[in-house]
Amino acid sequence: MAALSLVCLALYTLTSLVVGTRLILRSRHSGRLPELLMGLTYVASSGIGYPLAVASTFFTSRPALLAAVVVGEVLIVIGCSTFLFFNAVVFRPNAVWSMPAAALGSLVLAAGAAAVIAAYFSTSDAVLVAERSRAGTAAMLFALGAGHAWTAVEGLRHYRMMRKRLALGLADPVVANRFLLWGLTGLVSVAWNGVASSYVLAGANVGADPVPVLAISVGGLASAIMLVLIFMAPAWYVRWLGRERPSRALATA
Amino acid sequence: MAGSAAFEAACAELERATSLDRWSARGTLQLSLMDAGLETASVTAAQLGVVVDRVLPRQLQSAGVADANPVCARLRDVLATVDERGGAEGAEAVFSRLGA
Numbered sequence: 001m002a003a004l005s006l007v008c009l010a011l012y013t014l015t016s017l018v019v020g021t022r023l024i025l026r027s028r029h030s031g032r033l034p035e036l037l038m039g040l041t042y043v044a045s046s047g048i049g050y051p052l053a054v055a056s057t058f059f060t061s062r063p064a065l066l067a068a069v070v071v072g073e074v075l076i077v078i079g080c081s082t083f084l085f086f087n088a089v090v091f092r093p094n095a096v097w098s099m100p101a102a103a104l105g106s107l108v109l110a111a112g113a114a115a116v117i118a119a120y121f122s123t124s125d126a127v128l129v130a131e132r133s134r135a136g137t138a139a140m141l142f143a144l145g146a147g148h149a150w151t152a153v154e155g156l157r158h159y160r161m162m163r164k165r166l167a168l169g170l171a172d173p174v175v176a177n178r179f180l181l182w183g184l185t186g187l188v189s190v191a192w193n194g195v196a197s198s199y200v201l202a203g204a205n206v207g208a209d210p211v212p213v214l215a216i217s218v219g220g221l222a223s224a225i226m227l228v229l230i231f232m233a234p235a236w237y238v239r240w241l242g243r244e245r246p247s248r249a250l251a252t253a
Numbered sequence: 254m255a256g257s258a259a260f261e262a263a264c265a266e267l268e269r270a271t272s273l274d275r276w277s278a279r280g281t282l283q284l285s286l287m288d289a290g291l292e293t294a295s296v297t298a299a300q301l302g303v304v305v306d307r308v309l310p311r312q313l314q315s316a317g318v319a320d321a322n323p324v325c326a327r328l329r330d331v332l333a334t335v336d337e338r339g340g341a342e343g344a345e346a347v348f349s350r351l352g353a
Contacts, residue, residue, distance in 0.1 A: 032350070038351065093294075094255070158344055161290035161291070161292075162345070163290065164290025165291065168289055168307055168308070169303070172349060175348050175349045178351070179344075182348070231352050
């Protein structure tokens with residue numbers, strides 16, 4: 001079972017790296033901020049930060065472990081913060097609360113990561129590290145969960161609006177589907193991260209219990225599939241969506 | 254919250270072309286945009302043109318405007334001249350690029 005969740009997580013990591021790198025390269029050509037923010041999210045957190053943080057627990061050399069924890073946590077904070085700012089910039093550019101909310105979430109993430117790093121530096125006893133880093137991990141998971149919930153709300157809200165635009169020939173069904181998938185990605189992430197983090201915070205072995213293993217496996221696999229369909233949709237999928245209604249998008253200029 | 258250049262121009266013209274006051278004109282247009290799944294801050298002149306053709310006449314009737322056709326024609330003329338340079342990019346534009 002644990003091997004299955006590792007395979008699904010590896011698939012999600014690989015997909016995140018490919019999607020994130022593509023977006024960063026695209027932002028270098030276009031100079032657009034949303035592509036850069038989303039690209040950094042997938043490369044820094046899902047692509048490198050999380051795998052490094054997970055892999056660090058297997059390191060036998062203490063200096064290597066500490067270096068991996070520091071680099072992993074810093075990348076997670078960078079990636080999750082750019083994720084929050086993506087939501088603010090793209091979905092709520094004119095709202096007075098959105099940028100402060102993204103900044104506050106980033107501060108919580110940074111404080112949580114600092115607490116986790118401090119716990120690793122304070123002792124080499126794994127049980128004590130888990131105990132001392134629990135509050136920091138909880139803070140990070142809370143900020144991340146809020147970010148995913150924000151994503152779900154915005155994605156599904158925009159999908160609802162896009163359905164109305166489709167009825168007037170004002171939208172592209174492929175773009176409407178991207179909003180739906182974006183909202184579903186947020187919902188799935190809230191679910192699988194929620195299950196996994198509740199077990200982590202309870203001090204349980206996530207790799208041994210079938211419930212978090214199943215949640216991580218299904219969540220990781222579903223997220224990877226949705227990432228591909230949003231950012232690198234195969235031609236047959238685009239054709240299938242386009243057949244639903246002819247595209248007469250006017251809003252994409 | 255300020256609307257897009259197209260929205261503000263249409264509101265001003267609707268107020269001039271009818272007996273609606275400023276807030277009634279904005280409200281009527283906002284209701285039309287909601288019916289069309291659009292937002293005041295990011296709506297473009299092209300999108301608003303479709304709303305004027307397909308949704309606004311019904312809202313104008315509800316607001317007590319007897320003959321909607323000349324009003325809609327005036328709005329279309331104004332929308333054709335709106336300068337949209339420097340406007341905020343909507344989420345739809347971003348998402349249409351991200352997966353391309």
